[in-house]
Amino acid sequence: MAKDLQGKRIIVTREASQGKAFAEKISLLNGIPLELPLLRISCKKAENQEQIFNNSENYDWIILTSANGVNCFFKQFHSGNHSFSADVKLAVVGSKTEAALKQYGYDADLVPDIYDAESLAKIFLPKYENGERILLVRGNRSLDTLPKKFKEKGIGFDSIEVYETTMNEPIKDELYKVISNKEYDYITFTSPSTVQAFVELYGMAVDSPCVCIGTTTEKAARDSGFTHILTAKTFTIEGMLEIMVEDQS
Template sequence: MSNLQGKNILITRDQQGATILADVLRKTGANPIEVPLLQINCKRFEMKDALTQYSWVFFTSQKGVACFLQHERYAQQLHQCNIAAVGEKTKAALHNRGYVVDFMPSTYNAETMASQFLQRFNTKERVLFVRGNLSRPVLLKAFTKEKIPYDVVEVYETKQNDGMKQTLQKVSERNAIDYITFTSPSAIDAFLSMVPNFTTWQSIPTVCIGTTTEKKAIDAQFSNILVADVFTIEGMVEKMIQHHNGKDE
């Protein structure tokens, strides 16, 4: 069976997400090294209107789902709304709480989500985007262009976990890193701000969860970038296995 036996794999995502990815990697025999460079926390929010005033509610992350549904009033009202989810993991987070997802794009990113939704649904009614503070404006720009009214509610905050700076610096001294993993552009930003000598990391195979993170890695000038075929952590692990076995094209 294909595996990553003995490979040292750096995980840079937030602590909760890092633990999940680490568990998947251990099943392949890999040695996951968790250095969570981000902190993601739910934040307090209020909305002036009832959720039922919106024709659609868009979720672009599992964290957005979790933080939004902490509010019982909105959790109840959401059952009466059309729901859009960016990908399988976000959809599963909603399904696990008893919600039906009415739209999910074929490729799990904001660009595809916007184009496919606007092609399929001819709505001019107001929509709600449930987001974090660092979410990209792709969806908002697309809906603005089509003159579709919308509101935004920020339900979680992502910030750098500066306490990990020394840990990250020591990692390469203690271990020969075989793969670096990134699940968001903000993790790459945090990484670049914390490493003292980027050139020592630049050529290490860098595994990105999707094309948005890949673009950031290209801009950062990583030289050996791998992108998951399916934009999930399982897809990232499968890409590493393919690369390790020399089957990655």
């Protein structure tokens, strides 16, 4: 059985700063990373930020669904004289979000075994007590999975949009060259947003192998017209690497 990537050329489409870590892991497994960040992520000040921060001690739950959300939220939260209730509980979508949270000195109270919003909702809802106040930390392209679940159950919540994901237009020509000349073996997608960005920037899906971080991203790829899809068993970049290594066997 193969134990590495055997020199395969792998397109890393995630945002540049996060893509670096992925690229390094690819290189360590004898793969060739092609860094083509299709997205740009920047923190933003939400219209309701002051209201949310000034009332932060009233929340019983803070729910964070991405490392970007953690970083942008706490950078802005810590810049003012704000604090949580001593009893606040923190829920995160997965291990990377949990790790980002620890960097700010907090431990997660709730982490699903499967790293997606659907799984987080399944373990959160039985723990929710009627009347508890929820703050959902989001980006402009965050999925509506949790808001829909809460509305279905009649659960009220506040939401704050702390970061913005936009298309990395300058990468378009380089992406077109690599794809049209077939200078790669795999395309990697770490979110539905990366799938959408690929289709918008390149113009269409392709029939080459694409590797998705989880089932939500897989659905986005399938809906966009990708047909040769490999999906990580564990919804992390390590899981994506594992599935590509297995594909060499």
